[in-house]
Amino acid sequence: MTVLRAVDVHKTHRRGQERVHALRGVSLEVHPGEVVLLLGRSGSGKTTLLNCLLGWETPDSGTVSVPGAAEPAAASWRTVAVVPQRFGLLEELSLADNVTVPARLAGVDRPREAALATLADLGLGHLADRSPDEVSLGEQQRTALARALVVRPAFLVADEPTARLDEETSTRVLALLRDRYAAAGTGVLLAGHDPLAVAIADRVVRLSDGVLLP
Numbered sequence: 001m002t003v004l005r006a007v008d009v010h011k012t013h014r015r016g017q018e019r020v021h022a023l024r025g026v027s028l029e030v031h032p033g034e035v036v037l038l039l040g041r042s043g044s045g046k047t048t049l050l051n052c053l054l055g056w057e058t059p060d061s062g063t064v065s066v067p068g069a070a071e072p073a074a075a076s077w078r079t080v081a082v083v084p085q086r087f088g089l090l091e092e093l094s095l096a097d098n099v100t101v102p103a104r105l106a107g108v109d110r111p112r113e114a115a116l117a118t119l120a121d122l123g124l125g126h127l128a129d130r131s132p133d134e135v136s137l138g139e140q141q142r143t144a145l146a147r148a149l150v151v152r153p154a155f156l157v158a159d160e161p162t163a164r165l166d167e168e169t170s171t172r173v174l175a176l177l178r179d180r181y182a183a184a185g186t187g188v189l190l191a192g193h194d195p196l197a198v199a200i201a202d203r204v205v206r207l208s209d210g211v212l213l214p
Contacts, residue, residue, distance in 0.1 A: 002067035004030040004053060004080065004155045004187060009062035011048050011210075022048040023059070024210040030155060030187040035178055035200060038191040040207035046191050049207065050159055053189075054082060067154060078106045081148035083158035087140050089132040089147075095119060095139075096128040099146045106151040118146040121176060123169065138164040142173065153186060160192035167196065174200045 011023040022045045030036050040046040051057040052064050055073025069075035081102075089098050096115050103111035119128050122142040132140050141164040148156055156177070162170040178200045182188050190197050198204055206213040 001031055002154070003032075003065075004067070004157075004189065005063075005065045006049065006053060006059075007063045007065075009049070009052055009059045009064065011045075011052060011057065011059050013048075021210050023052070025062070026207070026210070026212050027062075028053075028205065028212065030189045032154065032187045033182055033185045034202050035182050035188045035190065037197050037201035037204045038189060038207060039193065039204060040191075044207045045210040046207050047159065048210075050157060050189075050191055054080065054157060076106070077102050077148075078151045078153055080155045080157060081151060081153035083141075083144050083148050083156070083161045085159045085163070087132075087144040089140060089143060091132050094129050094131055095124060095135065095143045095146075098132070098143060099150050102147055103150045108151060111150075114150050115146070118150045119143070121180070122146050122173065136164075138166070138169065141165065142169075145173065149181060152181075152184070155187040155189070156181065157189045158191070160194075161190060162194045162197070163192065170194060170196050 006026055006028045009023050009026045013020045013022055052059050055071055064072050066072045066075040066080055068079055099115035100112045103114050108114045116128055119125050124142055127135055145161055174196055177188055
């Protein structure tokens, strides 16, 4: 089985003259079709771990592997799609066009139709022609999620994907991730604090001071 994997990853940062140990020998796997919830307080090393998994940061030691890619940064969006805390939507494009772009680049059949269907699944169909600055932050967050999901990725990495959503919407989004995408084989790694995510996760792991707790 192909997995998104970190093995014995160490990472330090410099803060002035101080060396901060962000990760201390972290090993983590996410399997296809599995929903993993990564919990950790601010400063626990959660974001650093995600950055290492995505190739946005390079570990000091240890290995990170992504299926079908020589290194994480080289993985295609169809292999590992990302929902970052900063949504990164293109302001000059409509919500539909923001979601259509990765679909087209990934070779999805009928990319605009796929984009509209994904937005509708997330309760955004009626806003498809609006620009990001014409919708709420919660609606922008769901658009960023639609942008990741439209390509049907092998793995989804989402950093606090329900942070801007109310309880009802969060429940709907998390159920969609579990029942539609994980059920079809997408491995899902969620990072955050949402207690609703605990109920849908196959596995919960906790990071504290750069160490995964048993």
